[in-house]
Amino acid sequence: MEVDAEKNAPAYAAHSADHALVVAEDKLRRSLSPRQVQMIAIGGTIGTGLFLGTGKALATGGPASLLICYAIVGAIVFVTMLCLGEMAAFVPVAGSFCTFSARYVDDAWGFALTWNYWFNDAVSTAADLVALQxxxxxxxxxxxxxALGLIIWFLLILANIINVRAYGEVEYWLCLLKVVTIVIFIVLSIAVNVGGNTTHxxxxxRNWRIDGAPFVGGIGGFxxxxxxxxxxxxxxxxxxITAGETRDPARQLPRVxxxxxWRILFFYILSALMIGLNVPYNYPGLNSKETSTSPFTIAFQxxxxxxxxxxxxxxxxxxVISAGNHALFAGSRLLYTLSVNGHAPKVFGRLTRFQVPWVSVLFTSLISGLLFGASFIGAGQLWTWLQNLVGVxxxxxxxxxxxASLRFRAGLRAQGKEHLLPFKNWTYPAGPIISxxxxxxxxxxxxxxxxxxxxxxxxxxxYYVELPAFALMFVVWKLVKKTKFRRASEMDLVTDVYTKDDMEPEEGGWSGKAKRIGGWLCF
Incomplete structure (x- = not known):
């Protein structure tokens, strides 16, 4: 649902008359192009979880568990993205859902969530480096x-510290390569299944009917x-999280x-189906503590x-390098957001002349490097533990x-602003609740x-250390800062409104024309 400037102009003007709108500057430069954002959205986070994780899941749960669980989690993620897209199109900030939790739920909740997700990204980067081995x-x-992992780690730091365009361009081409690979894998897997294999x-x-399949390990395996x-x-x-550095986020994020x-259906669920059909759950190396074999590689063999x-x-x-690159980018931006919001030391908010949070990049990469250094205990075992931490x-x-989505809508309804949404979550309210x-x-x-x-x-x-850690951070911050639950009528629904002034010019000029009506951007 795109914004119609002529249709909504009176509403925007009235909104401006009722409220003194504060337009916040993210300080981060909006340099990610629509081309880069779309490709990052399609393949930016596809990495070890799909290429290696499906092998481990097949070995521990069987082909039916693999398909059903990936479908259920995929449905949850889709609804979650609709909730997030609705909020991010309305308030596109670098902190994204972490900022929304602090603004629409409780500042203590936002504090705990942001630190938790920052650690998540640091662990994800380390998990990708371990997966390299x-x-x-x-x-x-x-x-x-x-040694190669350390070299890759150094290159990831360079890609993230030069400027956001460097990150975006590296990510674009790496994402394109893995998207093409997955398409080839699915086509090849179909051919292998119908007889185009070494035994003809x-x-x-067949692999759903071997002993122990299609469900392996009972309820625990599932x-x-x-x-x-x-x-x-x-x-x-x-x-x-890229909203704070994306050109024209009010248009691009709903498209993403x-x-x-389609990304979930094609890349994850269809891949899980083909893996379960072609690869037996007891294939050697799928779930070994010493090594791990990718089902994608097995299919080509x-x-x-x-x-x-x-x-x-x-x-x-x-x-894997691409996924690590994206995790380091997201983690550094969250640490920057923590600093800007007063949830972390101000030093993490320092920017280079290209407006990159360099201290946050270095500190996040340092934590990832330390976790990667623990791989001496056994890369396979460490990767499993890191995977569990990140998953929870x-x-x-x-x-x-x-x-946050439920509270956000409650605030909009209480303040009479629901009609101002540039993009609406059509599953509300059942979707967020079920999720x-x-x-x-x-x-x-x-x-x-x-x-x-x-x-x-x-x-x-x-599996469970994240739960008490999250609760402890929430309680401590709430007691120390005496934060209060956000009431719908008191929520901040006017700060951080996106304006064209935040955009970076593309080659040949601006990406589009815009005019501001009552402080809101319309096209």
Missing amino acids: LILQYWTDTFPWY EYIGG ASVFVTASFAYGGTESIA VRNVF MAGSKVAGSFVNAVILTS SNQLSWISIGV IVLNVFIVLVQGWSCFSPRFSAVDFVS
């Missing part, structure tokens, strides 16, 4: 691959796939949200080409987005496997 073991396990046999649904799926989808919501449905297998493994490497953190973020309930249920049950057949203290911590 797992993927590289496809060729040899004698080379010190951690029709596979069909539940454990949820956290793997949450890790795979994680970061989808972070595209809204609409594309999420089944087609009879070792060279093709090496090629797709190399592409997966670039995908993602779920807490989705719950928070749903809560919250499902997420809470999944968070509680997904650690089932750490209790049975015997209790695993380390796995228990990786």
Whole structure:
């Protein structure tokens, strides 16, 4: 639903007359082009969760669990993105859903969520660096691959600290490469399934009928796939964090949200279906603590080409780098937001002359580097733990987005501003409510496997440590700052309104014409 300038002009003018509108400056430069934002939205967060996580999920839960859990989490993410897109198009700020939680729920909730998600991004970057070692073991396990991981880590820092255009361009081409690879994988998987494999046999649904399939590990195996799926989808919501550095966010973000449905259906669910059909859950290396084999690579091997297998493994490497690049970008912007909001030391708000939060980039990358250094305990085991931490953190973020969405709408209704929305979540109010309930249920049950057949203290911590940590940050900040729950009639619904003044000129001029009516941008 696009903004109609002529139709909504009276409403915007009346809104301006009733309120003294404050237009906030993000300070971050709006340099990400529509081309970059759309491609980042399509493939920016596709990485280890899809390329490696599906293998682990298949081994622990079986093909049916893989497909069902990825479909359920995909539906949750889609509704979550509709909620987020509605808020981000109205108030496009760098802090995105973390800022919304502080503004529409409670400042203490925003504090806890932002620090939690910043740590999530730092851990995600480390998980991608660790995954590099797992993927590289496809060729040899004698080379010190951690040295290459350190080089990649350094290159990611450079890409994020030069300027946001450098990040956007690197991400654009890496995303394009993995999108093309997934398309080829799906087409090839169909051919392999119907007989285009090394044995020239029709596979069909055979792997769903082998001993132990289609559900593996009982309820514990099924539940454990949820956290793997949450890790795979994680970061989808972070595209809204680019709102603070995106040209024309009021138009671009709704378009991004609409594309999420097709991305989930095609890249995740269809990939999960083909993996479950072609790869048996007991394939060697899918869930080993020493190594992990990508089902994508296996599919190309089944087609009879070792060279093709090496090629797709190399592409997966670039995908992992891309996901790490995006996680570092999002994490540094959240740390910058923490500083601007008074939730972190002011030093993290320092910018370069290109308006890049360089201190935040360096500190976030330092934490990622330290976590990556722990891979001496075993890359496969460490990657599993990091995956669990990130998966639960993602779920807490989705719950928070749903809560913030309900409060946001309550504020708009109380202040008579619902008609000003440039993009509306058509699932409201049922969508956010169902999403919250499902997420809470999944968070509680997904650690089932750490209790049975015997209790695993380390796995228990990786599944549930985020919950008390989040609660502790919320309670401490609330007690120290004496924050109050945001009442609908008192919510700030006028600050950080997007204006054309925040835009960066493209080559050849501005990307479009705009006029401001009552402080609001109309096209």
